[in-house]
Amino acid sequence: MFDPTPILSGNRRALARVLTQIENSAPEAEAALAALFAHTGRAHLVGVTGPPGSGKSSLVNELAKVMRSAGRTVAVVAVDPSSPFTGGAILGDRIRMRDLAGDPGVFIRSMATRGSLGGLARSTAEVVTALDAAGFDKILIETVGAGQAEVDIARAAHTVLVIEAPGLGDDVQAIKAGLLEVADVLVVNKADQPGADAAMRALRASLDLGHPGTRHWADGHLSSPSPKLGGGSGKGAWVPPLLQTVAVQSKGIPELREAIERHHAHLLASGELADRDRERLEHELGQRLRELLLAGLLARLEPGSYDAALEQILARQLDPARAARQLARSEYGVRVGEDPSSPAL
C-alpha cells in the first residue's frame, strides 16, 4: 500500500519520486494517485497559455516570484513540446530554477510531450493531483505549444491566463482568436516593444465584440453543462481584464497577480470554482473510460478479428465506421450510433 503521509507533510523527495512514476506510467503511480486524490481540491489551478514568442516562460517565473512574496507556495508545471529526436524537455528545470533555487515553497516540473499527447494531458492532470495533495497554494500550468490541445491542457485550470505580445504576425493573430474565448485574464507581454498599443487596441476590440462563449472540451463532456458554466456569461459575469507586462523587467507582475486573485475570489463567490472542478474531473473520467473500454474490447475479441477488420479496411472493402460498429457489437452488443439506413451487417 502507498503511504501518502510524506507527500502530505511536505517531503519534496517523496513528491518528486511519485511525479517520476507518473511520468513513466509506472504501475506504482496508480495506487499513489488513488491515495493522494482524497487530499486534493484545495489548490488554485492557474493555466497559462499563448502563442510562441509571447514570453510565457519568463512571465510564469516572475509570477511565481511575486506569488511567493505574497506568502503563497507555488508549483509550476511546464508542459513542453519535446522529442525523442532531440531528447528531453527543452525548457530544462535547471534553467527555470535559476531565480527560485533554494526556496522550498516553490516546486518546478517540466513535462515532455514525447510524442503522445493523450498521454501528456493525462499525466499533466495526474501531476497536478499530486501537487495539489502536496499542499501548494497555487499551481501554474504553462503550455508551450499554441495548438488546441495545449489550450485544452491549460484550461483544465480554474483561472486561464492568455499571453499575447506585439508583432507576432498573422498566423499568431489567427491562433489568438481561439485563445481569447478561454481567457479569464488577458496579458500583453513585452509591452515595451513597438506595436504594444495596437495589440492592446485589437484585444480590447475583440473583447468588446461580445462575451466569451461556453467552454468546449476537445472531446466534449458527458453530462449537460451546468447553467453556471461558461467563462464570463451569466450572473455576476466576469469580464476578463486586459493587462500589460514586461516580464523580463518584472513590470506589471504584481498587478497581474492581483487580477488572478480577484478571479479566484470571483470563482469562489459565484460557485463557479466547483463548476470548473466538475468539468475538469468529468473530462478525466470520460477519457479514462474510453481507454479502459477499448483495452477491454481488444483483450476479449476473438483472436484475429481485429486484424481481419483492419485488412478489410485497407482493401477498401469495409469503412472504418462500420468496422468499428462490427467489432463493438460482436463483443458487447453495442448498437449506438448506428445508421438505420445501413444494410444489415
Added chain:
Amino acid sequence: MFDPTPILSGNRRALARVLTQIENSAPEAEAALAALFAHTGRAHLVGVTGPPGSGKSSLVNELAKVMRSAGRTVAVVAVDPSSPFTGGAILGDRIRMRDLAGDPGVFIRSMATRGSLGGLARSTAEVVTALDAAGFDKILIETVGAGQAEVDIARAAHTVLVIEAPGLGDDVQAIKAGLLEVADVLVVNKADQPGADAAMRALRASLDLGHPGTRHWADGHLSSPSPKLGGGSGKGAWVPPLLQTVAVQSKGIPELREAIERHHAHLLASGELADRDRERLEHELGQRLRELLLAGLLARLEPGSYDAALEQILARQLDPARAARQLARSEYGVRVGEDPSSPAL
C-alpha cells in the same frame, strides 16, 4: 441510399454538399462516407505543418499552383484554429482562392476548429476521404496551429512537409524540435530574410544528429508497428531533404514539388506508402471504437450510476481511475488495467 456517382465523376457541387454534411456531422454524412470510402486510396496525401509565422499558407498556395502546372489535380484542406467568439475560419476560402479561382482542377476547403479537436481530427480525415474518392491526385493538408495535435493531423499524410522560417524566436525553436522527427521534407521559407543561413545550419545540424525515430500517434496505435514504419529508418532509408523557398516570390517552389514527388516515389518503391496508410486507418478505427464503446456504456448504465460516480469523485471519495473501472465493470465485466494491489471494490 447515397449515390456516390456524381462525386466520383467530378461534380464539385455534390462534393461540396457532402463536405458540408461532414463538417456539420449531419446524419447523411455516414452513409456517404461508407459509399465513398471504397473509392479511396489513390490520392497522395501531403501534410504541411510548421510554427506560426513560417508562411505556410502562401507556400501551400504556390505549391498548389506548381502542381497544377505539372498536370496534377489538387485539393487543399486548411485546418484553421477558429472560435465561436470570432466566428468562422480565419483563413477564408475566398482569400485563398484568389490565384486559383476558376480552375476546376483545384479545390480548397478550410476547416474550423470550433473548440473540438477530437472532432476536427475526425472530420479532417473524413474530408480527405471524400476528396480522395473525388479523384484529386494531390491532397495538401495544412495545419495552422503549432501544437502536437496539429502535427498529428498533418502526419496522417503520406508525405509530411515541415516549414521553418528565420527569426521566429526561442519558443518556436522548441516547437520545431517536435516537428523535425515527423518531417519527410524540410523547408526554410522566407529564405531572403536575415537569419536564413543560420536556420539552415541549425536544421542541418539537427538532422545530422540522427535518424528520425518511430512515428508516434497521439493515442498510440493498436497493433504492433510494422518493421517498415518509422519515417526514415530501415532499408532504403529516406533522408529528409532541406530546401529554401521564398513563397511570396514563388522561389524554390518547383524544387519543393520535385522533392515531394521523389518522396512519393520512395514510398511506393519501398512499400512504405501501404504502411502509412495502415497506420492512419488503424488510428481512425481506434478512435471510432473509443467513442462507440463510451456511448454504448453510457446508454446502458443504470440511470444515475454515472452521476453518482461523478459526485463521489467531486467529493474526493473516489478517484477517477477507480470510478472508471467501477463503471466499466458494472456493465461489461471489464477488468483490464486493474491494479492488483487495490482492495476489492
